Amino acid sequence: MKRRQWMWGYLMIAPVVLGLAVFYIYPFFDTLVNSFKTIGAFNVSKWCGLANYKKLTVDESLWHTLFNTFRYVIFTVPLTIILSLLLAVLLNTKNLKGRGIYRVIYFLPYVTMATAIAAVWKWMFNGDFGLINYILGLFGIKGQQWVTNSAIAPYSIIVVTIWGSLGYNMIILLAGIQGISPTYYEAAEIDGAGVVAKFFNITLPLVTPSLFFILITGLIGAFQIFDTIFMMIGKNTVVLENTQSVVMYFYRNAFDLGNKGYACAIAMLLFVIIMVITLLQMVGQKKWVNYD
């Protein structure tokens, strides 16, 4: 009887488990092993020990790339969270008319491919003919080269990334806020608490589980930024050095420059960075996340 049960169990998990083993678990270890090799033309590989990792420490492009990536994370994650929280609180206003329409409008970028989003923003950011510079001109502000100026381009990418992430984060936070029991607010109102007091003393503490969720997913996502940069900046421009992310640098080493072994070392570095940051957040959550 029990054997029958076991058989069904193994049979029903088999497709997924086998597929994951072949296409994910094995590749993880393959990347790890490949990071200790140089892989040249025709995928001929040669063991090279820690050479790739030593190269990581002296590769100026890599350090610049790390700086770029941390810059993206530091700007996009907090700003996205703050703006999304603001939007979610506004959207949660009692008896708000048109709430459904607002939700759809803000969520639209989530279903739109980053490639298309980057294409239209690149066009709007165009230094000579773009809409943004025209609108700024109407207010007497001088237009900039948003995508072709090395100093400004990273921030243009940050703007596009935040724009694209607001809707998703807003929806998650809205669900979290709507899960807060109304009795808290009623009690606060009896005590005469105003809007701001209610937000900081009830909403904020009790929405921390959702905030934690979007913080972790936001961090993990921001470290892996690729599509937007690939479309807005391209592969062979002057601005690349100041804008490319770790994943973009991995992509170029793996598929353009033929440094597959080195690319694997870059990937392992990314893995370690994300693991450390995620672990720090997991440990830190006890200090500020309120689970009931």
Added chain:
Amino acid sequence: MKEKKSRHLLVHIILLAGSFIMILPFAWMVLTAFKTQNEAIHVPPIIFPSHWDLQTFKNVFDKLPFLAAYKNTIISAIVTVVAQLFMCSMAGYAFGCIKFPGRNVIFVICLSVLMIPSTLFILPQYLMIQKMGLLNTIPALFLPNLFSAYGTFLMRQFFMSLPKELEDAAKLDGCNYFQIFYKIMLPLVKPGLITLAIITVRLAWNDLMWPLVVNPSTDKTTLAAALANLQGQYSTDYPTMMAGSVMAILPLVIMFAVFQKQFIEGIAFTGTKA
């Protein structure tokens, strides 16, 4: 009352301003797609095209095998969704509701896949597809994506929330586990299936790096990669780029417009249950 009205007004002003910023790029994308190149680069910008003709859209199909890219994306999306719905729900049910040795260890190992950034899988996956002789073929587009640790986790959560009595009754009737899964439990997790379908179709439709890498030829790749290839040659032909973008995003936008409730509630759910 007055206080509530002025507060509502302020809320609407802020939300409307934000809505304008959200919609502007989409509106500009569509408007530019219908313009001629001269209209597009006119300074100061011309807002509305003088003629709403579909020539630019036809141009996209002439300049690139866009129709093939459309076909590939649709096939990839459908195959991926169907495969994931079936395999992940089956495995999710087994992990959640059938007891067998090693169940928890195997499940944790599958979950650990979620901890790893996708960058670490892509090169070996590429090399595997290359060895299988499947580079630049349609199966290459969806093969690795048929298997999802997240989908399995999600479905397991849904199955575990169902009452056990249903299974017990079915077992008494002599049903085997697959029959219980297929005939009784699966119909009860429709919201989970819908959520998984939405997440999967979005990924299959919008992902860039994998199709770009594994199927470099535009006629064998997805719309996202085709759009990237379009930019390679026509980066300064703005109406063409915008027309291509509009067509690439249209199916998913329409799907979203029709199934708004399911999209938004499904995604909201994934945040609360995590």
